[in-house]
Amino acid sequence: MPTILKSSAKRKSKASPVSRKRAKTVHRTADDLPWKTVSRPRESDLGNGLDGLLELEEVDDVQVVYEETDAGRVIRFKVAGKEDEENSTRVEESVLEEPPFDTETLLPNWHSFNLHPQLCRALYSQKFASPTPIQSQTLPLALKGKDIVGVAETGSGKTLAYGLPILHYLLTQAASLPSFSNSNPRPRRDLRALILAPTRELALQVSSHLNACLNQIQLPPSEQPPEEDIILPNVGKGKSKKNKGKANADKVPVKPKLPPLVSVAAIVGGMSAQKQRRILARGAHSRCDSWALWDILQEDDDLANQIERLRFIVLDEADRMIEAGHFVELDNILRLTLRQSKDDEIEPEPEVGLDATEAEEDSKEGIRDGELQTFVFSATFSKDLQKNLKKHVRLRRKNDKPSSTLDDLLMKLDFRDPKPAVVDLSPVGGVVATLRESKIECLGNDKDAYLYYFLLRYPGRSLVFLSSIDGIRRLLPLMDLLGIAAFPLHSQLEQRQRLKNLDRFKSTPRSVLLATDVAARGLDVPAVDHVVHYQVPRTADTYVHRNGRTARAMRRGFSLLIVGPDERKLVRALMGSLTRQEEIPEMPVELYLLDKLKTRIQLARQIDVAQHRMRKEKHDRNWLKEAAEAMEIELDSDLASELEDEEDVPSKRKRKDADAKTGALKAELKQLLAQPLVARGVSTRYITSGTTSIVDDILAGEHNEAMVGLKRAEAGSDLVAVKKRKPNVKDEFEEWTGFGAS
Numbered sequence: 103m104p105t106i107l108k109s110s111a112k113r114k115s116k117a118s119p120v121s122r123k124r125a126k127t128v129h130r131t132a133d134d135l136p137w138k139t140v141s142r143p144r145e146s147d148l149g150n151g152l153d154g155l156l157e158l159e160e161v162d163d164v165q166v167v168y169e170e171t172d173a174g175r176v177i178r179f180k181v182a183g184k185e186d187e188e189n190s191t192r193v194e195e196s197v198l199e200e201p202p203f204d205t206e207t208l209l210p211n212w213h214s215f216n217l218h219p220q221l222c223r224a225l226y227s228q229k230f231a232s233p234t235p236i237q238s239q240t241l242p243l244a245l246k247g248k249d250i251v252g253v254a255e256t257g258s259g260k261t262l263a264y265g266l267p268i269l270h271y272l273l274t275q276a277a278s279l280p281s282f283s284n285s286n287p288r289p290r291r292d293l294r295a296l297i298l299a300p301t302r303e304l305a306l307q308v309s310s311h312l313n314a315c316l317n318q319i320q321l322p323p324s325e326q327p328p329e330e331d332i333i334l335p336n337v338g339k340g341k342s343k344k345n346k347g348k349a350n351a352d353k354v355p356v357k358p359k360l361p362p363l364v365s366v367a368a369i370v371g372g373m374s375a376q377k378q379r380r381i382l383a384r385g386a387h388s389r390c391d392s393w394a395l396w397d398i399l400q401e402d403d404d405l406a407n408q409i410e411r412l413r414f415i416v417l418d419e420a421d422r423m424i425e426a427g428h429f430v431e432l433d434n435i436l437r438l439t440l441r442q443s444k445d446d447e448i449e450p451e452p453e454v455g456l457d458a459t460e461a462e463e464d465s466k467e468g469i470r471d472g473e474l475q476t477f478v479f480s481a482t483f484s485k486d487l488q489k490n491l492k493k494h495v496r497l498r499r500k501n502d503k504p505s506s507t508l509d510d511l512l513m514k515l516d517f518r519d520p521k522p523a524v525v526d527l528s529p530v531g532g533v534v535a536t537l538r539e540s541k542i543e544c545l546g547n548d549k550d551a552y553l554y555y556f557l558l559r560y561p562g563r564s565l566v567f568l569s570s571i572d573g574i575r576r577l578l579p580l581m582d583l584l585g586i587a588a589f590p591l592h593s594q595l596e597q598r599q600r601l602k603n604l605d606r607f608k609s610t611p612r613s614v615l616l617a618t619d620v621a622a623r624g625l626d627v628p629a630v631d632h633v634v635h636y637q638v639p640r641t642a643d644t645y646v647h648r649n650g651r652t653a654r655a656m657r658r659g660f661s662l663l664i665v666g667p668d669e670r671k672l673v674r675a676l677m678g679s680l681t682r683q684e685e686i687p688e689m690p691v692e693l694y695l696l697d698k699l700k701t702r703i704q705l706a707r708q709i710d711v712a713q714h715r716m717r718k719e720k721h722d723r724n725w726l727k728e729a730a731e732a733m734e735i736e737l738d739s740d741l742a743s744e745l746e747d748e749e750d751v752p753s754k755r756k757r758k759d760a761d762a763k764t765g766a767l768k769a770e771l772k773q774l775l776a777q778p779l780v781a782r783g784v785s786t787r788y789i790t791s792g793t794t795s796i797v798d799d800i801l802a803g804e805h806n807e808a809m810v811g812l813k814r815a816e817a818g819s820d821l822v823a824v825k826k827r828k829p830n831v832k833d834e835f836e837e838w839t840g841f842g843a844s
């Protein structure tokens with residue numbers, strides 16, 4: 103039995119003796135009863151997964167009443183108060199007795215926005231004392247109905263910048279809906295807001311971020327579900343004759359739970375289509391969707407109609423959407439949001455600049471009541487694009503061609519606001535102030551050793567970006583053999599596995615996520631210490647977004663570029679594209695230790711190759727037999743004996759030899775891993791002697807555990823001084839436009 107404490111039950115237990123006394127009997131569903139976990143002595147811990155048997159729950163002050171109804175004998179649960187119904191007050195009224203949320207005192211920095219008190223309560227409980235700059239600049243505009251194009255650095259709180267105005271609107275609207283009553287259960291809610299995100303993880307993350315605000319919501323008395331009793335199967339013996347032949351009381355369903363006031367759901371690919379339809383059928387107010395939505399829309403006319411009546415549409419990481427190559431689906435969804443009457447072509451407006459006076463102009467207009475409001479957010483929008491957006495915003499499309507550029511895409515958006523506000527808070531050079539960048543230049547073949555060195559030298563949570571899935575598949579077993587906790591994340595993993603790996607990464611403080619750029623955008627893992635670019639990214643935007651997985655919400659972060667000889671030009675071009683004046687500093691490396699690590703890596707590679715060969719041989723031997731078994735056919739006797747022959751004595755011996763060789767390599771690696779890595783000049787025999795004394799560091803707890811003789815240090819604290827870039831090199835940068843970089 104799950105422990106579900108509905109808000110009213112919670113309040114009841116907290117209520118003072120006076121309000122308890124005044125509380126009246128309230129009917130609850132079995133799940134809604136105020137269950138409490140039964141405490142038990144520690145000795146009773148059975149272990150072995152049997153604990154679940156002992157997770158008992160109990161409930162107090164509940165009266166079980168049997169009642170004869172037309173449907174037969176039913177059980178009703180009554181959460182009893184002290185007084186009878188006539189001279190009592192509804193327990194929910196204790197809500198009214200609670201002081202309303204005092205935003206002015208508790209959240210003075212949010213007060214001026216006049217957000218719904220329930221949202222303020224949620225912000226307060228999440229300890230969001232002040233709005234971030236993008237939130238404080240966009241909120242007033244959004245709340246007065248402006249369409250917004252928002253650009254701000256990674257990790258700066260863009261989700262709530264668009265999420266809060268949506269939730270505020272929906273909560274305010276919900277308050278004006280008719281209240282519950284037995285005769286008026288809340289009707290199924292329409293879809294009011296659609297948030298499109300480029301990756302599944304991002305869609306799920308946005309959904310949980312917004313739900314974190316909704317989870318705090320306490321319903322006012324008028325919005326509490328009607329007092330409905332749960333009808334459970336008839337357990338009594340005496341079924342009245344009268345009811346025989348009528349609807350079988352045993353099958354009387356439990357009344358469905360009423361949906362919450364506002365809900366957010368994620369529709370993502372890789373989830374069962376049935377489950378997604380169920381989510382939609384329940385009627386979520388607002389949801390974070392991705393491409394999977396289009397599949398459902400094609401079969402659901404009702405939902406398609408709801409899209410036409412949306413109140414909000416959001417494109418999160420809009421520039422990535424066009425890269426992801428899903429123009430067709432996106433176009434189709436956006437086309438549904440067009441209003442027929444507005445679909446006519448409108449002459450382009452004269453071009454206007456993006457100066458301060460314009461921002462003032464922007465704030466004058468807005469959408470009309472009930473119209474669709476559009477938010478487009480990203481950390482990277484080119485200035486050109488913003489200008490084009492301004493210039494063409496009123497040029498509604500007549501052409502039905504799919505979008506291929508961000509300009510096209512934005513033009514597909516049916517901005518109702520004649521002058522959408524562009525709020526551009528992108529940092530100079532594209533990098534947040536709390537991020538430290540560095541690079542290592544090395545031979546391509548040495549990248550593994552440098553990565554390994556970095557992970558040991560600066561233990562923490564590191565997100566390593568690779569440009570290919572094959573690269574991840576190669577690196578993963580090496581990490582495993584070297585004893586480093588590493589998890590993969592790429593598009594060829596099943597969705598469940600992707601989420602599981604992400605969770606493992608989040609919950610393992612010293613771990614590595616080996617990811618493709620599927621993880622570059624939007625992912626909010628608060629404690630990522632380092633981002634490593636195993637390969638130099640192909641565009642400046644990708645560099646910015648990858649780096650944005652660390653140094654989020656004003657925390658410190660570090661990024662490392664591992665640059666092969668053939669990538670140096672690319673790095674220069676990247677810096678030019680970001681209009682950087684200074685070179686990225688070099689990360690210092692103890693080359694003496696690096697050589698030792700190379701030996702380990704070499705061994706790990708040999709083991710991996712040997713294991714791979716063995717697996718492949720086994721697979722080749724077995725596949726025909728397995729295929730035959732799967733198809734339930736018998737192999738031709740000649741073929742069968744041929745396969746048997748392959749199992750002859752010499753090949754068995756060969757396999758045994760190979761096994762032994764791999765075992766020996768593994769033992770050697772194990773021995774190497776067990777030996778401490780000792781920095782040059784350190785005596786391990788007499789730890790107080792040598793050129794570097796390690797005793798003091800050990801006593802002060804400042805030593806690096808994996809590398810004896812090196813102090814524990816934060817990545818970036820020991821970077822080599824930065825050189826100014828040469829002017830002639832700068833010219834070369836400026837010519838480069840990146841590989842599809844905006």
Ligand SMILES: Nc1ncnc2c1ncn2[C@@H]1O[C@H](COP(=O)(O)OP(=O)(O)OP(=O)(O)O)[C@@H](O)[C@H]1O
Pocket residue numbers: 229230231232233234237254255256257258259260261262480481623624625626628650651654655
């Ligand atoms: N007002 C606030 N005060 C403190 N923290 C906040 C506030 N608003 C949001 N955050 C936190 O900041 C973190 C980053 O927020 P969010 O994911 O919205 O950033 P973002 O700008 O969308 O980043 P990206 O561009 O990488 O997608 C989140 O963990 C969020 O909970």
